[in-house]
Amino acid sequence: MKRKTNYAVVVVGGGHAGLEAALISHKRGVKTLLVSMDKKSVGRTSCNPAIGGLAKGQMVKEVDVLGGIMGFFADMSTLQSKTLNMSKGRSVWSPRSQIDKKLYEKIAQQHAKAVGLDVFEGEVVGLNIKKNRVCGVKLKGGDEISCNAVVLTCGTFLNGLIHIGKKQIHAGRYGEERSKGITEFLNSIGLTSGRLKTGTPPRIKKSSVNWGAGEEDFGDKNPKPLSYRTKNFKPKDEPCFSFRTKKETHEMILENLHSSAMYSGKSMAKGPRYCPSIEDKVYKFKQNPSHLLQLEPEWTRSEQIYVNGFSTSLSEDVQLKCLQTVSGLERVEFIRPGYAIEYDFFHPSQLKNTLESKAIDGLFLAGQINGTSGYEEASSQGIIAGINASCFVLNEKPLVLKREDAYIGVLIDDLILKDTNEPYRMFTSRAEYRLQLRSSNADQRLLKYAKEYNLLNDETIETLLHKIEKTEQLVKKLNETSIKPVEINERLAFLGENEIKESQKISNILKRPPLTIKDFKIKNTRSKLLNNFMEDEILFEAETLIKYSGYINRQQEEIDKIKVYEEMIIPNNFNYNEIKSISNESREKFINIKPQTVGQAQRINGIRPSDISILLVYLRRPFHVKQK
Amino acid sequence: MAIVACSTPPGRSGIAVVRLSGKSALGIVKTFVGGGSLKKTHLSPSLVELVDKKRRVFDQAVITQYLSPNSYTGEDLVEISCHGNPIIVSKIIDLCIEAGAEIAEPGEFTKKAFLNGKMDLSEAESVSSIIHAKSLAGVRSGIKNLKGALSGSVIKIKKSIISCVANLEFNLDISEEDLQPNIINTTLEEVKAQIVVLESLTESFKESQFFQEGASIVLAGPPNAGKSTLFNALINKKHSIVTKEEGTTRDVVEKNFLIKQLPIILKDTAGIRGGQSEAEKQGILKSKEEISSADLVIMFNQKPQKPLSKHLYVFNKSDINTTTDNYDIHISAKENKNISKLKDLIYKRLVGDFSLGEVLLTSKRQSRSVLAASEHLKMASVLLKNGDSLELVVEDLNCCIMELDKITNKTSRDDILESVFSSFCVGK
Numbered sequence A: 001m002k003r004k005t006n007y008a009v010v011v012v013g014g015g016h017a018g019l020e021a022a023l024i025s026h027k028r029g030v031k032t033l034l035v036s037m038d039k040k041s042v043g044r045t046s047c048n049p050a051i052g053g054l055a056k057g058q059m060v061k062e063v064d065v066l067g068g069i070m071g072f073f074a075d076m077s078t079l080q081s082k083t084l085n086m087s088k089g090r091s092v093w094s095p096r097s098q099i100d101k102k103l104y105e106k107i108a109q110q111h112a113k114a115v116g117l118d119v120f121e122g123e124v125v126g127l128n129i130k131k132n133r134v135c136g137v138k139l140k141g142g143d144e145i146s147c148n149a150v151v152l153t154c155g156t157f158l159n160g161l162i163h164i165g166k167k168q169i170h171a172g173r174y175g176e177e178r179s180k181g182i183t184e185f186l187n188s189i190g191l192t193s194g195r196l197k198t199g200t201p202p203r204i205k206k207s208s209v210n211w212g213a214g215e216e217d218f219g220d221k222n223p224k225p226l227s228y229r230t231k232n233f234k235p236k237d238e239p240c241f242s243f244r245t246k247k248e249t250h251e252m253i254l255e256n257l258h259s260s261a262m263y264s265g266k267s268m269a270k271g272p273r274y275c276p277s278i279e280d281k282v283y284k285f286k287q288n289p290s291h292l293l294q295l296e297p298e299w300t301r302s303e304q305i306y307v308n309g310f311s312t313s314l315s316e317d318v319q320l321k322c323l324q325t326v327s328g329l330e331r332v333e334f335i336r337p338g339y340a341i342e343y344d345f346f347h348p349s350q351l352k353n354t355l356e357s358k359a360i361d362g363l364f365l366a367g368q369i370n371g372t373s374g375y376e377e378a379s380s381q382g383i384i385a386g387i388n389a390s391c392f393v394l395n396e397k398p399l400v401l402k403r404e405d406a407y408i409g410v411l412i413d414d415l416i417l418k419d420t421n422e423p424y425r426m427f428t429s430r431a432e433y434r435l436q437l438r439s440s441n442a443d444q445r446l447l448k449y450a451k452e453y454n455l456l457n458d459e460t461i462e463t464l465l466h467k468i469e470k471t472e473q474l475v476k477k478l479n480e481t482s483i484k485p486v487e488i489n490e491r492l493a494f495l496g497e498n499e500i501k502e503s504q505k506i507s508n509i510l511k512r513p514p515l516t517i518k519d520f521k522i523k524n525t526r527s528k529l530l531n532n533f534m535e536d537e538i539l540f541e542a543e544t545l546i547k548y549s550g551y552i553n554r555q556q557e558e559i560d561k562i563k564v565y566e567e568m569i570i571p572n573n574f575n576y577n578e579i580k581s582i583s584n585e586s587r588e589k590f591i592n593i594k595p596q597t598v599g600q601a602q603r604i605n606g607i608r609p610s611d612i613s614i615l616l617v618y619l620r621r622p623f624h625v626k627q628k
Numbered sequence B: 001m002a003i004v005a006c007s008t009p010p011g012r013s014g015i016a017v018v019r020l021s022g023k024s025a026l027g028i029v030k031t032f033v034g035g036g037s038l039k040k041t042h043l044s045p046s047l048v049e050l051v052d053k054k055r056r057v058f059d060q061a062v063i064t065q066y067l068s069p070n071s072y073t074g075e076d077l078v079e080i081s082c083h084g085n086p087i088i089v090s091k092i093i094d095l096c097i098e099a100g101a102e103i104a105e106p107g108e109f110t111k112k113a114f115l116n117g118k119m120d121l122s123e124a125e126s127v128s129s130i131i132h133a134k135s136l137a138g139v140r141s142g143i144k145n146l147k148g149a150l151s152g153s154v155i156k157i158k159k160s161i162i163s164c165v166a167n168l169e170f171n172l173d174i175s176e177e178d179l180q181p182n183i184i185n186t187t188l189e190e191v192k193a194q195i196v197v198l199e200s201l202t203e204s205f206k207e208s209q210f211f212q213e214g215a216s217i218v219l220a221g222p223p224n225a226g227k228s229t230l231f232n233a234l235i236n237k238k239h240s241i242v243t244k245e246e247g248t249t250r251d252v253v254e255k256n257f258l259i260k261q262l263p264i265i266l267k268d269t270a271g272i273r274g275g276q277s278e279a280e281k282q283g284i285l286k287s288k289e290e291i292s293s294a295d296l297v298i299m300f301n302q303k304p305q306k307p308l309s310k311h312l313y314v315f316n317k318s319d320i321n322t323t324t325d326n327y328d329i330h331i332s333a334k335e336n337k338n339i340s341k342l343k344d345l346i347y348k349r350l351v352g353d354f355s356l357g358e359v360l361l362t363s364k365r366q367s368r369s370v371l372a373a374s375e376h377l378k379m380a381s382v383l384l385k386n387g388d389s390l391e392l393v394v395e396d397l398n399c400c401i402m403e404l405d406k407i408t409n410k411t412s413r414d415d416i417l418e419s420v421f422s423s424f425c426v427g428k
């Protein structure tokens, strides 16, 4: 019997991508269904119990301003919070929270219920498509659900295959079924897929560790929340512990390399270089005498401990033997071994910058299925796919973030223009406008979209507007107010700086590296609407805007200069074969990627400026496009 | 954005035509036209005086305007027909750039013409091949093989900067631990070393530019030293007035001539002394200005303790006087003694052992990139010394790479990450 249910948007998969997509679409008033294989695993963090971190913390804040839930839920389940990179540049300061995985899942599932999102347990095995347009999903068992748009967020589940040494298990995640059908269906209608690989370390028993041998590590004294909606943030501060591998560990790993799924000579999908297995680290970086292992609790009073830094696909007995060479882990016992997992992904160059398929209208893909790795990367795509799927059914203009708007913009632009051959993870250095993409100005960058697409409630919008306004006022004040020598010279002398002889604008002195805004007695910005975190952020932002003004202005000029190219549309049916004078290689890239704008075309790797000039000639566009 | 280029072949000719195309073209030209104001009219040539930044007239020229869309490019276009002196042409182009124009790439005028619908679509192929020829610009100037040499040295510099960036990025972007010790010092050392390399590239450009645009030489020294006599000897013509009296030359006298293919613009100046009349004082002031802007100064009968590298010290009247001081050369302007030796010396001073075969940076565009690249490195080294934020250092290094990319292939963000991954054990 075929069930006939009708939804506007169906989201397939309840991981971080799917959850954000379904919740935002629902929030925007579109009839939305979340279908996932296991209701109890909705919101699960597959791997390490942490959210945020370098570049990722910035993305969580962006998702937060776009109405996402990741940061808010993480704040509620924080076990330890820390801002990384404090000793380095301010645009790379990145908040991170260790979280209670179980609590996070619970909050997510309760929230879905509380807001009235329909969640259905089932496995999607195919889609209904009419005239290149999605009109429903097919479930295992024969049921169908009709809808106008689908968001696929199948994570590592499509034909997932776990490797532990030579042992192979069909699974989507340890202990969860894999999913079969979607890859085969999409391949049959012409979409191309590939295989990627990722890995996870063993989980060990807390009681089997000699904790005294490790180095205790706590979070920040004044932790900062990931979400603007968090008003009071007094998280737990449970310690993590550092241990180190040693010579014996490395020798044993090298002796047993043949037991590793990756080194056994079998051809395997490509894994991420930035998240190497322990056998990779030992093999490729023989000069490093020791590698850091961090033991992190997975939930409050958890008996299950995550061994950060020991991702592996060695056989289980070898994993155990090797880990036992580490001082403090001599008697360590496993709850489960580390493993590598291979899975299908779809080449993201088949997507538009809205995350909608170029070939099938109404079909959106987000998360690991697009070749990324990481919760934050998944959630970033989820929020955009969710917003755009709802725009699609509502017939509204889709949301596209630019590279200068957000890491999310960088992420999607990179995905659609590069051919991934390893899982894509965000790094701050991927953003050419990194200095503009600070975690402390996510609101300033994205609030306009939140307003336009109705993504936040009025109260939050009002608060953030107020905060932005306060920041601008403070910057103005710093630029206009002068300070007398007597007011600052003592401080300057203390900092080893040259004293001033005449009154100077505060901003002028603040630009000197060792000075901070706290060195000037600025009347504080207190206001009923703002909490302490926001007030701190205002000070920090204003200080940054002054200190970096030269660089920020230069980047802005660059952005303005290339803007015209972003507005030059390349028609979908543009015939690249007509252009004779570009190299075959460039032509092939154009044909494969089908850039939507000249700006995109320019960013494709290996495309030369002369190719673009020629393209322009053929597009017959006047050199100076009239700006709207 | 307006673009500018000399549309007559480089070198010396009777008349040179500089073209400027773009909405702001006329506005730009107005910044260096003296006297009467230019009216915006299609096709009515006007004779004007061209003035430098100090409003001094340096040439007379005919200016013709072609108003959009009735011009070659379809945009407003201004043609400046000036005297075919490479230095004048170069000055006009510099003034245009200062007022906001950009140097046109080869084929860019034609490209604009096409894009603005001034040409038939069937011409697309030939246009695109012109554009394509940009990367082969060397072919025309006959220095094709040298392109490899240039990009070779630029690639080397880039590689070193990329590895600096990779080092810094590893610390900023990936490692959660403290900064590597020494990273600031090692980066600073490397950056400084690359500044030296970039500067030597600029130097070689300057030399090659002398061939294209000429070098200016100023004759200077006390009155009556024989400057004007030498002037006439060098150009082989009685052009500057010679008398027995001190203070004969009052104003700057100029003439062009060649030393082995090398165009020289020679300037005779007023002898420098206490100054008598107002006119002479003015003349002496001008002499000093000329000295400071010259490529080479021939200094007469004055040898200071600390010789300046821009100066060539000449002892004149060696037919009647002698000296124990150590001069670069002893001559007699009057008797034409050692004049050809002097010419050799001048040539050597200006372009060294350099011959056209070694031209590396062949276009102004390239040399501007190299200059900008080295500016960014200098900025980075200041930041490093001040202990400023490393992400700003990276920003300047990235800008340096971007400038060098204009000469060689583009560097992508992946190239940098690639370099990080291959040198560091990344990930926990």
Ligand SMILES: Cc1cc2nc3c(=O)[nH]c(=O)nc-3n(C[C@H](O)[C@H](O)[C@H](O)COP(=O)(O)OP(=O)(O)OC[C@H]3O[C@@H](n4cnc5c(N)ncnc54)[C@H](O)[C@@H]3O)c2cc1C
Binding pocket: A012, A013, A014, A015, A016, A017, A018, A035, A036, A037, A038, A041, A042, A043, A044, A045, A046, A047, A048, A122, A123, A124, A125, A153, A154, A155, A156, A157, A158, A172, A173, A179, A180, A182, A198, A199, A200, A275, A339, A340, A341, A366, A367, A368, A369, A372, A373, A374, A375, A378
């Ligand atoms: C072993 C392993 C190690 C990892 N290591 C790291 C790491 O170290 N660092 C890091 O940042 N990230 C790591 N990740 C990646 C991170 O977990 C993912 O990138 C992120 O969770 C992906 O989110 P997602 O929403 O795309 O998919 P997932 O979180 O994988 O969720 C997919 C969801 O879709 C459901 N689903 C799948 N197919 C169907 C179907 N046909 N019908 C219905 N429902 C379906 C599943 O039940 C599941 O709920 C790892 C992942 C794994 C599995």
Ligand SMILES: Nc1nc2c(ncn2[C@@H]2O[C@H](COP(=O)(O)OP(=O)(O)OP(=O)(O)O)[C@@H](O)[C@H]2O)c(=O)[nH]1
Binding pocket: B222, B223, B224, B225, B226, B227, B228, B229, B230, B241, B242, B243, B244, B245, B246, B247, B248, B249, B250, B269, B270, B271, B272, B316, B317, B318, B319, B320, B331, B332, B333, B334, B335
């Ligand atoms: N014997 C001899 N006389 C020279 C020589 N060079 C110049 N004179 C004479 O020196 C006198 C001054 O020569 P100028 O060339 O006018 O000198 P100047 O340096 O131009 O002088 P001012 O223009 O007044 O600064 C003239 O009478 C020349 O003939 C030389 O090499 N040998």
Ligand SMILES: [Mg+2]
Binding pocket: B227, B228, B229, B240, B241, B242, B248, B249, B268, B269, B271
């Ligand atoms: Mg004279």
